[in-house]
Amino acid sequence: MIIETKVHTCRKCQSEDLVKNGTNASGSPLYHCK
Incomplete structure (x- = not known):
């Protein structure tokens, strides 16, 4: 089984430390x- 995850990044600073809004x-x- 292959599991893919999407990593969301900040458009301004490219950080992956995001919260849903x-x-x-x-x-x-x-x-x-x-």
């Missing part, structure tokens, strides 16, 4: 940097 109008999750 709700969803946009289409239902996609939003994140912001800690």
Whole structure:
């Protein structure tokens, strides 16, 4: 079994230390940097 994980990174600082911040109008999750 192969498991793939998506790593979300900050667009400004490229940090992987993000927290979920709700969803946009289409239902996609939003994140912001800690």
